[in-house]
C-alpha cells in the first residue's frame with residue numbers, strides 16, 4: 172500500500188477568522204488545518220509535534236483503527252496525550268475506510284480553538300450508476316467563539332460566568348473554510364469555478380455546538396454521502412448538519428439568476444440564543460461568471476420554483492446496502508444535562524459523569540491490569556477506572572443501544588471506531604415501533620432528538636476502547652461520554668507503542 176506521511180506542528184497563535192482577533196490553537200499555522208487526502212488501502216503516517224504549552228492528542232474521526240485502537244488519539248482513553256515539546260507519530264491503515272471525514276484535537280475542548288481539518292479518503296470504487304462529478308471541493312463549516320475555549324468550559328463547569336451557562340455555549344459567529352463575518356466585516360471565502368460543471372462539495376461541520384444549515388442560492392443540492400456512507404442521491408434545497416457530521420452534495424454551475432454569475436453559499440448557525448452582536452448568517456461565494464462582484468440576493472431566495480425541501484435524515488438510504496444481523500445484546504442508556512449542586516453544568520449517562528483520568532488512560536489501565544473495565548452490566552470483574560461508565564463485550568456481539576435523551580436539547584452522538592446502523596429515532600417515548608432493519612443508514616454521528624430517542628446497532632468486532640459521546644464540545648467537557656470495550660481480552664493484550672506509554676509517566 173502507498174504510505175502517505177504528514178507533519179503536523181501544533182502551535183498557539185492569534186487569528187481572526189471572522190475579523191475579530193482571538194487566541195487560537197492551530198496545526199501548521201492554518202485554520203482550518205491541512206487537508207489529508209488519501210486512497211482507500213493507503214497507510215497514513217502523521218507525525219504530530221506539540222509546540223503548545225498544553226498537552227494535546229489528535230483523533231481521526233470515524234476511522235475504524237482496527238487493530239490500532241492506541242492510535243485513536245483520544246486523551247485519557249487511548250493515550251495520555253502528547254506533552255508540550257514532544258511528538259507522537261500516528262500510524263494506521265485506511266484499508267476498511269473511505270469517505271469524507273475530519274481530524275481534530277481530542278483533549279479538553281482544544282478543537283474549538285482551531286485544531287481541526289478535513290480527512291478525505293477516496294474509495295477503491297463507486298457503486299454502479301453512482302452520479303459523477305468534475306471536481307471535488309472541501310467546505311469546512313464551523314461556529315466561532317471569541318473567548319478561548321478553556322475559559323468557556325471552566326465557566327460552564329463552575330456555573331460562575333458573567334452569562335448564564337446556556338448563553339456561555341453560544342458562538343459569536345461562524346466560518347466557511349476559515350473565513351466568517353462579524354460586526355460588519357465583508358470577507359468571504361470564495362470558490363472560483365467553471366461554468367457548466369458539476370462539483371462535489373464535501374461539507375463538514377467541524378464546529379463545537381451549532382447545527383449549521385448549508386445552501387447555495389438558486390442551486391439545488393444533490394446529496395450523495397452522509398458522514399462516510401454513500402447514499403442513494405436525493406435532490407434538496409439545503410442540508411442541516413449537526414456538529415461532526417458530513418454531507419457530500421453535488422451542484423451544477425449552470426444558473427443565470429445572478430447576472431454576474433456570483434452566488435451566496437450560506438451557512439446559517441442554529442443558535443437558540445445569541446450573544447450581543449453575534450452573527451448567525453455566515454456566507455461565502457461561488458463564482459462562475461469571471462466577475463468578482465458580490466451576489467445581489469440579500470435574503471435567501473432558495474431554489475425558486477423547484478418545490479424542493481431540506482434533507483430529511485429519516486429518508487437516507489445507503490447506496491451500498493448492509494443488512495444488520497439480529498441483536499444479541501441490548502442496552503438502554505439514558506442521558507441528561509443538568510446543574511450540579513454548586514450551580515455548574517454536569518452531564519450524566521446512566522447516572523455517571525465522565526471525568527478524564529490523569530496520567531493514565533483507560534486502555535493503559537486495561538493492558539496493565541489485564542482486566543476489562545467497569546461495566547454496568549452484570550458481567551465479568553469490575554475495575555474502578557475513575558468515574559467512568561463502560562460497556563464490555565467478551566465475544567463478538569451485535570449490540571443495540573437505545574439512547575434516551577432526558578434533555579435539554581438535541582445531542583449529536585458519535586461512536587468511535589464504528590459506523591453503527593441507525594435503526595430509528597424520534598421524539599417522545601420509545602414504544603418499540605418506528606424501527607427499520609431493511610437497509611438502514613449507517614453513519615458515525617447521529618442526532619438524539621430533544622426529549623426523544625435513537626436506536627443504534629453495531630457489531631463488537633473491533634477490539635479496543637471506544638469513546639461514545641455527545642460531540643458538542645461543551646457537553647463532552649462536562650461528562651457526556653461513556654466508553655465501549657469491544658473484545659476486552661484482545662484489548663488487554665494490545666502492544667501499546669513505547670511513545671504512548673512514555674506519555675503517561677509523570
Ligand code: C2O
Nearest residue numbers: 230232415585638
Ligand atoms: Cu470527532 Cu470523540 O470525536
